[in-house]
Amino acid sequence: MAERELKKKASSQRTEDVVVDPAVPADTEKSEKLKAELDDLLDEIDEVLEENAEEFVRNYVQKGGQ
Structure with a gap:
């Protein structure tokens, strides 16, 4: 049987700047x-x-096993 190697991708950690949108008050x-x-x-x-x-x-009362 052939062996399989699992490769893990290095997760890149990103830092994102938070931009304050002037449209927020409209929202x-x-x-x-x-x-x-x-x-x-x-x-x-x-x-x-x-x-x-x-x-x-009355309209929501069960009638006869409904």
Whole structure:
């Protein structure tokens, strides 16, 4: 049988400079807007459940072994 040699590649350690991007505040603004939209959606879902909670639960009750 032929013997196999496993060669390990030397991992090069890289150091990368961290560059502060001036677009970061725009990303923060975008995430805040998205968060506000999500909060509005959750509030709307809460309102629907407050009005129709009984019907909502009835629709999810298992019937006859489903």
